[in-house]
Amino acid sequence: MTHTTLGDVARTAGVSLATASRVLNGSTTVRADLREKVMAAAEALAYRPNAHAQALARASSQVVGLICHDVSDPYFAAVARGAMRVAADHDLMVMLASTFRDPDREIAYVSTLRAQRARAILLAGSAFQDPAWERALDAELTPYQEAGGRVAVLSRHRARADAVLPDNRGGAASLARALLGLGHRDFAVLAGPPALTTVADRVRGFREALAEAGVRPAPDRVVTGDLTRDGGHAAARELLSRGPLPTCVFAVADVMAIGALTAFREAGLRVPEDVSLAGFDDIPVVADLTPPLTTVTLPLEDLGERLMTLALAPAPRRRHHRVPAEVTLRASTAPPRPA
């Protein structure tokens, strides 16, 4: 990797290194003819400044880190899109990392981004309920912040970090109430890994709202699976194998609902005639399913934009954006069939 350097440019332009640097950085105190020469030389040599050297000299880099669970999950894809748009507006590059829901990998990535002296680190994936992990993560984040690094988190809490907080609990509760309103009393939940706080919040909100109405799903009606299409598919099959179907199934994430929908279809069940199905997130494709999926809508791209915006606009004190989650009723839910 032996690229053209500023020295090369300066030499062919016949000026000093300092002058070349000044020109390329838009200083106005350089005589026009010299400026021309430098520009011409840079152009001719296809010169690009070494970002590492710049970062070192300026003690600041042009990169921000974005850590999510899985880029290919439509939820994170949308969040990343929003975040990257804002980054692009600020001429920043984003380093994207997928943890695949491995807590250790998240810490490792934070560490790497710390080494990269990233301007900001965005944690977009929900947290894990694990004190040891929390401590280890803090051990990376705290020195980073003390050195001036910015941290912004999505769907999780951290002292001294700005946060974008979609209302997982409230959204799930609203959904439950809407479903109760349709007449359902017999529910099942397809849950993701309980260690994920997002999952826990959604299950909790859903349960609480049911409890208010005096409804309590039996323990075997809460099935846990991966937070993926296949996880939802497997969880739905598991549910089917456990006996009589409830009238309504809530999948804690749309991706799981998609898998469940197919599992139901494969089992010869019609949605919503035989069973109502609802998801969470409102990822782009679910409105195009047959039937279109009832879900809780989150402004996904907006979440990413806010996250990045928070991270890039330092504020004296910690800020929270609470983002409402609204129920979107579609055709996948209907009143239960009279028994």
Next chain:
Amino acid sequence: MTHTTLGDVARTAGVSLATASRVLNGSTTVRADLREKVMAAAEALAYRPNAHAQALARASSQVVGLICHDVSDPYFAAVARGAMRVAADHDLMVMLASTFRDPDREIAYVSTLRAQRARAILLAGSAFQDPAWERALDAELTPYQEAGGRVAVLSRHRARADAVLPDNRGGAASLARALLGLGHRDFAVLAGPPALTTVADRVRGFREALAEAGVRPAPDRVVTGDLTRDGGHAAARELLSRGPLPTCVFAVADVMAIGALTAFREAGLRVPEDVSLAGFDDIPVVADLTPPLTTVTLPLEDLGERLMTLALAPAPRRRHHRVPAEVTLRASTAPPRPA
């Protein structure tokens, strides 16, 4: 951004900078007690080496760049996932950039990645048919490669660059033949921007195979739209407005097919009874649609893995991976209704 430096570590460990560096880089020629002290100091100070300084001193960085059209497009999301997995195996970070199909932005990103001294630049989005753009891109890529940078491209050609080449043309042709085999003679095509080579290849392959069978879709049966769900939706509506529906519609990308499917449903048409619909790519969700979508399957994650692998394993000469594209018949296509 004032982080702990190697100097701090060396000082608190009571050794020289050189020794501290040696320890942290795993040199074996350091006495055990000194090694201990350095490790302890690094640990205590939560030290993380400055990647920029390392990159500068070692003249090599730990980042690779991946440029695609849109991360939130399931096609690229899957490709990115594959590529990032391989990168993670090599302890590399990936800088991800979305061009949103703006040719200039692609060039700008290449330029930025050049400045970042990225180990490799992967161009995952299809090319634009535009000689001026091609030249401008070359002006960035050539000096990069001459300086030792690696370039790998997906679905496009470039002299001196390794390439992963899914068989867009052949896949579309096979699909056309399968559709002809079902008895269709009356086709429409929902095409993306014709400036994109991938789109052009797919349309061409499809047409050629039809031509072999003596079938030629009328010009007004080729509708152009954005390569997105909404683009497909709009294109399908446009098609419907142009008069009698063909018996079979080919969308050049699954995302467009998804939009078309909904447009058809909204128009009261049943797929495949009233019209057969086929896509291209086999993005994860299309098998879960109702009806499941007939499409041309590409091993998306594998594409990304190969792309990254090619880029990271320098070879004396240019390599091409041709990737076959196989027709996957699902329920969205059926023989046409007898007229």
Next chain:
DNA sequence: GTACGCCGGGAAAGCGCTTTCTGAGAGCGC
């Protein structure tokens, strides 16, 4: 015509590392 102040460009230091070079001390053979 002289003194002063500005303007603009060059020299050089320094960012945080790696790595070569150098040299001090220990261990060995004779």
Next chain:
DNA sequence: GCGCTCTCAGAAAGCGCTTTCCCGGCGTAC
């Protein structure tokens, strides 16, 4: 016991930039 080699740590140079400092030359004021 002397000189040799070998081991291992420190000094210092250098990676490619930015930026401060400095100095020469010019314009202005008197």
